[in-house]
Amino acid sequence: MRRKFLVLLSLLIFIPVLFLNEEAAAKADRFFFEKQGRAIWEIPTNKKMIALTFDDGPSEIYTPLVLDVLKEYRAKATFFVVGERAENFPEIVQREVKAGHEVANHTYTHPNIRTMNKDSFIKELRQTNEIIHQLTGFSPKLFRPPGGAYNESIIYTANEEGYTVVLWSWHQDTLDWKQPGTSTIVRNVINNVRNGDIILFHDYGGNRMQTINALKKILPELKKQGYEFVTVSELTRMNPNYKYLNLMKTFKYSNELPPYTNRTYREPGNAKE
Ligand SMILES: [Zn+2]
Numbered sequence: 001m002r003r004k005f006l007v008l009l010s011l012l013i014f015i016p017v018l019f020l021n022e023e024a025a026a027k028a029d030r031f032f033f034e035k036q037g038r039a040i041w042e043i044p045t046n047k048k049m050i051a052l053t054f055d056d057g058p059s060e061i062y063t064p065l066v067l068d069v070l071k072e073y074r075a076k077a078t079f080f081v082v083g084e085r086a087e088n089f090p091e092i093v094q095r096e097v098k099a100g101h102e103v104a105n106h107t108y109t110h111p112n113i114r115t116m117n118k119d120s121f122i123k124e125l126r127q128t129n130e131i132i133h134q135l136t137g138f139s140p141k142l143f144r145p146p147g148g149a150y151n152e153s154i155i156y157t158a159n160e161e162g163y164t165v166v167l168w169s170w171h172q173d174t175l176d177w178k179q180p181g182t183s184t185i186v187r188n189v190i191n192n193v194r195n196g197d198i199i200l201f202h203d204y205g206g207n208r209m210q211t212i213n214a215l216k217k218i219l220p221e222l223k224k225q226g227y228e229f230v231t232v233s234e235l236t237r238m239n240p241n242y243k244y245l246n247l248m249k250t251f252k253y254s255n256e257l258p259p260y261t262n263r264t265y266r267e268p269g270n271a272k273e
Pocket of ligand 1: 106110
């Protein structure tokens with residue numbers, strides 16, 4: 001009897017501890033941030049819409065070529081620009097905005113923000129914001145961390161600075177920065193595309209001709225399938241679960257969680273390709 005009581009007692013003590021640990025462990029993962037609208041990876045919608053995104057530019061060589069292809073297929077995209085590069089090529093950033101694309105923040109120097117202190121990170125965000133604002137008259141609302149690095153501190157700081165953190169759809173990462181070959185990039189996108197995807201490309205950081213040639217195949221094919229190419233901000237408006245994103249400026253450690261549906265994901269690296 002006494003032993004039974006002791007077993008019961010220890011269960012009563014350990015079960016809550018297990019749950020607490022689980023909650024603590026869940027904190028740093030994608031679902032935790034996504035549930036609160038602090039960061040997005042894609043925007044599930046029943047509309048055939050996708051967001052093409054380009055990181056690390058502007059590049060004086062490749063960005064104009066990307067813009068030419070987008071124009072040809074009347075596609076809108078989002079450019080996550082590096083502040084110091086935007087400063088060097090202001091006319092390209094202005095061309096992006098004039099063509100109806102969204103310009104977003106990708107830090108000032110593309111540092112490793114995981115190891116950076118909070119003040120330096122904030123400086124990176126604000127310097128870039130200032131340049132984009134000077135060049136376009138708009139303040140960016142979206143931030144993508146260099147290398148897709150995220151943790152609580154990065155996401156909360158970006159939120160406090162008024163940004164929604166934008167990652168990308170893991171199930172069809174183009175890996176174009178590795179220059180895997182035009183046809184591999186095309187296949188990664190075409191074979192895995194889903195409504196509401198946020199697709200990652202790069203318009204700087206090496207020879208980007210594979211990316212540009214892949215776009216020339218991807219855009220007409222997806223257009224034929226009925227997809228529309230919109231900016232990330234436009235895409236967020238397609239799902240009522242994400243309507244709060246536009247209020248992010250005033251969103252600060254809110255306990256008000258948005259409605260959320262569970263979905264399944266493959267982590268990057270677990271993909272077959
Ligand atoms: Zn980058």
